[in-house]
Amino acid sequence: MIWTRFQKLALIAFITVEVLIFVGAVVRATGSGLGCPDWPKCYGCWVPPTSAEDIDFSQLKIEKFRAKAAAHGRDPATITPETIKAEFDATATWIEYFNRLTSIPVGIATIALFIAAFGEYRKGRTRVFLAAIASALLVGINAWLGAKVVFSALKPGTITVHMALAILLQCVLVYTAWSANDQPWKLSWKQHVHNGLRWIAWILFGLIAIEGVLGSQVRQLTDMLAQTHAGHPRSEWVTELEQSWVYLLHRSFSWLILFAGAAFLHLSRRHLTRVGWLEWSVFGLIFSQMMLGVVLAHIGIVGIAQVLHIGLSSLLVSALFLWLLGSTGKVVSVSGESSPAR
Incomplete structure (x- = not known):
């Protein structure tokens, strides 16, 4: 399949979102x-200050700082220019600032994609046009939600929705790139479209979605531990997490995903003409997530493992979603000639 310029633009938009997700994971892992x-x-x-002495308090709205303090159960009266100076962390400030800078290419790419989609509309590809509109809307909504995350002082539910919308945006961009072709990519089946394999893939997708929800709840717990156990080694956090049924369920649920992933790969080898990079990527990402989970559960809440665990989960969802889009593929006969799927 030859990629069109529009498809390449959709791919660029996808990459910018993926980079932003990884940077956002760094923000979360470092608190x-x-x-x-x-x-x-x-x-x-x-452009933020590099030291507490550079803070221009005439530009700050102290009342907003106090409102956030109250939301965290802190006495707003303790928020003064002196305490803000004392609590200033240049590293955290510039990590978050870089996160915001990383969102700029996302906005530029999706706006460019939206403009280019009018050309697709003139070609009669209405679904592609609507998908491009949806991606632009999702970027706008998530930008607004990003502000809400800050104004809510990192309210857990808001952060979870923020991440979920980013992954939804990736799926929309995958669909946009996939469908913007006269002959979208399809899987090649040996004899007929095997509904058992497709069902396994959909079940796997559902299990990953459930695991993602559980994982977001676990991340909320680690965020709380980052505040309450700031002076303790991260290796000790696991003991605290094991007191939560959500964490235990999240850890055990991953085995279902591994077994479903193994079944997915096994059936792919049996019913597809060849197992390509996409099938191996799906299983490889599942296995990688399991290994990262082992590190987090038995070694400690290691920052780099947290970042990879979050970032690779979005790639896993996107890869499996692309596979599902192409799963109504063509049938290839023994002679190598393609025939309609039954």
């Missing part, structure tokens, strides 16, 4: 979400 306590500026500036 830098409030590194910039205001939005869209950071400490009242478009």
Whole structure:
């Protein structure tokens, strides 16, 4: 399949979102979400300060800082210019600032995709046009939600929705790129479209979605531990997490995904003309997630493992979604000639 310019643009948009997800994972793993306590500026500036002495308090709205403190159960009266200076963390500030900068290419790419989609509409590809509109809307909604995340002082539910919408955006971009072709890519089956394999793939997709919800709840627990156990080694966090049924379910549920992934790969080898990079990528990402889970469960809440665990999960969803899109593929006879799927 030859990629069109529009498909390449959709791929670029997808890559920018994936990079942003990884950077966002770094923000979460390092606890830098409030590194910039205001939005869209950071400490009242478009370029944040590098030291507490550089903070211009005439640009800050102290009342908003106090409102966030109250939301965290802290006495708002304790929020003063002196305490803000004392609590300033240049590393967290610049990690969050870089996260915001990384969102700019996402906006540019999706706007460019939206404009280019009018050409697809003139070609009669209405679904592609609507998908491009949906991607632009999702970017706008998530940008607004990003501000809400800051203004809510990292309210857990808001963060979860923020991440979920980013992954939904990726799926929309995958569909946009896949469908913007006269002959979208399809799987090649040996004898007929095997509904058993397709059902396994859909079940696997559902299990991954459930695991993602559980994982978001676990991340909320680790966020709380980052505040309450800031002075303790991360290796000790697991003991605290094991007191939660959500964490235990999340850890055990991963075995279902591994077994479903193994069944998916086995049936793919039996019923597809060849097992390509996509099938191996899906299983490889599942296995990688299991290994990262082992690190997090038995070694400790290691920052780099957290980042990879979050980032690779979005790639896994996208890869499996692409497979599902192409699963109504053509049948290849023994002689090598294609025939309609039954």
